[in-house]
Amino acid sequence: MRNGVQLLKAECLKVFGDVKIYWLNYAFGNLNVFFMFLGLFYAFSKGSQDQLGKLTFLFGLMYWYFGVHAVDLMGLLMEEEIQQGTLEQLLMTRTPLSASLFFRIVAQTLFDLAKGVFVFAVCMWAFAINLSQILSLRFAASVAVFFIGLLAMYGFGYMIAGLSLVYKQASSIASVSSTLILFFSGTTIDIAAFPGIVQALVRLFPFYWSNALIEGILRLDGSGMARSGAVLLLELAAWTMGGIWTLHRCLRVVYDCGTAGNY
Amino acid sequence: MNIEIRNLSKSYKSRTKTTQALRDVNLTIKSGEIVCVLGHNGAGKTTLVKSICGLLRPDQGAVYLDGRAVHENLSFAHGRCSAVLEGSRNIYYYLTAYENLRYFGLLNGLGHREIDEKAAHYLRLFALEQFRDVPVNAFSRGMQQKTAIIIALMKDPEVLLLDEPTLGLDILSSDAVIEILHQLASDGGRSIIITTHDVHLIERLNARMVFMNQGQVVRDSRLPELKRDGADRRYQITLQLRPGGPELPADADLRERQGDMAVFETADCRWLEQVLASEQLIQIEKCSQSVAEIYKAVMSGHA
Ligand SMILES: Nc1ncnc2c1ncn2[C@@H]1O[C@H](COP(=O)(O)OP(=O)(O)OP(=O)(O)O)[C@@H](O)[C@H]1O
Ligand SMILES: [Mg+2]
Numbered sequence: 001m002r003n004g005v006q007l008l009k010a011e012c013l014k015v016f017g018d019v020k021i022y023w024l025n026y027a028f029g030n031l032n033v034f035f036m037f038l039g040l041f042y043a044f045s046k047g048s049q050d051q052l053g054k055l056t057f058l059f060g061l062m063y064w065y066f067g068v069h070a071v072d073l074m075g076l077l078m079e080e081e082i083q084q085g086t087l088e089q090l091l092m093t094r095t096p097l098s099a100s101l102f103f104r105i106v107a108q109t110l111f112d113l114a115k116g117v118f119v120f121a122v123c124m125w126a127f128a129i130n131l132s133q134i135l136s137l138r139f140a141a142s143v144a145v146f147f148i149g150l151l152a153m154y155g156f157g158y159m160i161a162g163l164s165l166v167y168k169q170a171s172s173i174a175s176v177s178s179t180l181i182l183f184f185s186g187t188t189i190d191i192a193a194f195p196g197i198v199q200a201l202v203r204l205f206p207f208y209w210s211n212a213l214i215e216g217i218l219r220l221d222g223s224g225m226a227r228s229g230a231v232l233l234l235e236l237a238a239w240t241m242g243g244i245w246t247l248h249r250c251l252r253v254v255y256d257c258g259t260a261g262n263y
Numbered sequence: 264m265n266i267e268i269r270n271l272s273k274s275y276k277s278r279t280k281t282t283q284a285l286r287d288v289n290l291t292i293k294s295g296e297i298v299c300v301l302g303h304n305g306a307g308k309t310t311l312v313k314s315i316c317g318l319l320r321p322d323q324g325a326v327y328l329d330g331r332a333v334h335e336n337l338s339f340a341h342g343r344c345s346a347v348l349e350g351s352r353n354i355y356y357y358l359t360a361y362e363n364l365r366y367f368g369l370l371n372g373l374g375h376r377e378i379d380e381k382a383a384h385y386l387r388l389f390a391l392e393q394f395r396d397v398p399v400n401a402f403s404r405g406m407q408q409k410t411a412i413i414i415a416l417m418k419d420p421e422v423l424l425l426d427e428p429t430l431g432l433d434i435l436s437s438d439a440v441i442e443i444l445h446q447l448a449s450d451g452g453r454s455i456i457i458t459t460h461d462v463h464l465i466e467r468l469n470a471r472m473v474f475m476n477q478g479q480v481v482r483d484s485r486l487p488e489l490k491r492d493g494a495d496r497r498y499q500i501t502l503q504l505r506p507g508g509p510e511l512p513a514d515a516d517l518r519e520r521q522g523d524m525a526v527f528e529t530a531d532c533r534w535l536e537q538v539l540a541s542e543q544l545i546q547i548e549k550c551s552q553s554v555a556e557i558y559k560a561v562m563s564g565h566a
Contacts, residue, residue, distance in 0.1 A: 003372070010369035017358040021398070085352025088318055089414070093370040094342045100370060255320040255334075258275060258313065261348060 004103070007095060011107035019111070030115055037061060037119050041127060054129050056215045059142060062116060067153040067207055069112065070105055072175060074157035077104060078164040087165075088260045097251065098244050101161060105154055142214045145229075148236060149210025155239030156205075162243075162250030165259075206235045264343060264421040264454050266292040266315060270324035273310055284310040286478040287324070294421075294452040297444060299465055299486075301458070301558060302475035308458035309349055311475070312424045315456065316344040328422065345415035346424040349458075353411035356400040360391060360410050363399060367414045378417070385413040388439055404431040412440065416447075423447065423455045429464050441467045462554040474561050482561045489557050497530045497556075500538070501546035508543050509534070516556075530560070 019026055040061060041054075048054060078101075081087035091097060123129075160173060191199050191208070202208050209232040216225040254260050271288040274281050284307045292298055300308045313319040315326050317333045317340040326333040333340040347353055354363045361382060368378035386392045389409040399407055408431050415423060423444075429437040441464065447453045459465060465472070465486065472489065474482040484492075502511075504523045511517075511527065512534035519526040528550055529535070538544055552560075 006369050006372075010366050013362055013366055013369075014355065014358065017355070017362050021357040084356065085348075086355055088313075088346070088348055089353050089367065089411075090370075091318065092316060092341050092344065092346055093367060094338075094372050094418075095370045096338065252320075255318065255337075258273075258310070258319045260318055261313075261352070 007099060007103040008107060011100070011104040012110070014104065015107045015111050033065060033115075034119055034122075037065075037123060038126065041123055051130055052218045054127055055139075056211075056218055058120065058123055058129070059146060059214050059218075060211050062120065063146060063149060063207055063210065066109060066112065066116070066150055070109070070150060070153045071157045071160050073105060073108055074101060074154075074161035075164040075173070077101065078161045079168065082165070082168070082260070085261055091251075091260060098158065098247055101158070101247075102154065105157065109150070138217055138220070141217050145210050145213050145217065145232070148232060149206050152206030152210070152232070152236040152239050155236070155241070155243035158240075158243030159246040162247035165247075165250045166253050203231075204235075206232055206239060209235060264294050264329050264452070265327075266290070266422065266454055266456075267327040267330075268292075268311075268315070268324070269327070271311075271314060271321050271326065272323040273307075273314060273319060273321045284478050285314065285321070288475075288478070288480055290473065290480065290483070292454050292456065294454050295448050297448045297455045297457070297468055297470040299457050299459060299468060299470050299472045300475060301460075301465070301472055303562065306475040307478040308475060309426055310478075312346060312348070312426050312456060312458060315422070316346045316424050317341055318346070343420060344422040344424060345418045345420035347408075347411045347415045347426060347428055349426040349430070354399050354407060354414065356407075357398055359396045359398050360386070360402070360406075361395045363410055364414060364417060368417055371418045373417065381417045382413070385416060388443075389413060389436055405433060405436065408432060409436055416443065421453055423453060425455070425457045425459075427459055427461075428457060429459065429461045434463070437461070437464060438467070440464075444468065462558075465554045474558075476562060481564075486554070486557075489561070490552055496532070497528060497550045497552055498535065499526065499528050499546075499548045499550045500535075500544070501526045502538065503543045503545055505543060508541060509538050 041058070044057060078087070081090060090100060093100070163173065191202050194202070209228045213225060213228040213232060216222070216228060268288055268290040271285050272283070273285040274283045288307075288311065290298075300311060302308055310319060314321050315333065317326075317337045320334050328336075328340055328343060331339055355366065358366065364382045364386075365378055368382070373381070382395075383392075386395055389412070391406060391409060391413075394402065394406065399410055402410065408428070412425070412428060415425070428440055432440065444455055444457070445468075448455055457464070457468070469486050471483070471485050473480055499518070502525050504511075504525055511525065512529045512531040514529055514531050516528040517525065518528065524545070535547075
């Protein structure tokens, strides 16, 4: 526990060091996300009177943003490590790579969350979502599910991180996940509209289940909630284990080829 | 910590070619020992260092730290070794010196107090105090190197691996490194392995020297012994040159030449016998060999 706090502190230090240097990038990156959110929200729920529908959609968007970020970032972080030549030093510390990577993503997420709360608030206001929706147990439960879903995405992120170590350009694979999550998670388009094979594929990813569960919770619709929850937890375990396993296999390749220090 | 290197071989394979970087290397390094690994560019020094700390998996053979095979116990090895690898790429360039020390300190399990104390101590020692809060991308090469060395030292490793540590360091800083290394080796049983091309460093460390050539260890001896061995065979000659007399030996290392008088060094004994019989010889002295000369002699197979 103490160890975890220490690692989180270390990674926060690093994220803030990053922000200090690249603040302009960050500022405009955030502005970009902000407008995208408003735009998407406007396009997909304009005129809708369905308060819960809007809220579910907002969760979906948030999940899309943070989920994509987790996956993307893992790949980018690894590429940056190799490029800078610091990966070897990171490997040589007393902290396993999977742990430092995990806390680095958590630190980044915490930082992003500060923005997320702001964007969430602005969207709520702009689209007249009733504040009373927020101050409920349902909302709290949805937030919890949101984080579990996010955690499962980290497993996917580990996989991308591992592949980035070996194939160097895997972060471009990660950007595919961006579109995938946006359109196939059920956030923007009901997945029933897709061919069977796509539907099956989508179900392999945790975002589908966490979105379904959040919608169930918000609408107090008990049917299927147990199933969504169970599958979500199962996928959380599977993706995390699979991700860490992949990362370790890829590290093994790096140790064999001696490529930790060159890009 | 004792280091045992047994039949270590490593090759780098790419689609077009295979480079054999280490060939059947065997070495034993006792705790408290300092070893300088020398050799031409591409001799396999960095490859050896990376194999010891577990950043490279050998094709054959193994490295044992206190009897435990590095590649079966990676976290054990990573926890006990520090490595400053060649180049200035050991630190996060957009973090400040202190942030770098803190970051790696936390990842190495040091407490906040410990980090602050050690950081202050080493930053002072390496004259970096006033640059503590400057991003390292604004550092000179030597300053970056010193920051990397501090990170390695703060971990308080049992095995310290330094790949060309004095590259870019000024003479004072390089002396500080040497002093720390002697101190670490003597008072903590730490094993230290250094690769270097820096003759000043080698001279001052006065340690065991392992010479590598094309992935093999070609000589393993202590510097004082090498100096003595070499000096026994090497002479400084002052000679008057005459037409018809002996020419200078093939290995003559000319120091001075005035008119028909030449001062030079040689290790060519057959040539000496010849000249001793002639009347040209003015003076003959045993020389003390420089590190560079020892290096050249060993690498060319003359010593
Ligand atoms: N990542 C790599 N991929 C392919 N070949 C490599 C790699 N690293 C080193 N080599 C090759 O292995 C051999 C040994 O390299 P190494 O870096 O160990 O030499 P070195 O003794 O450290 O040289 P230097 O004094 O220049 O630092 C060289 O022929 C080099 O070209
Ligand atoms: Mg080298």
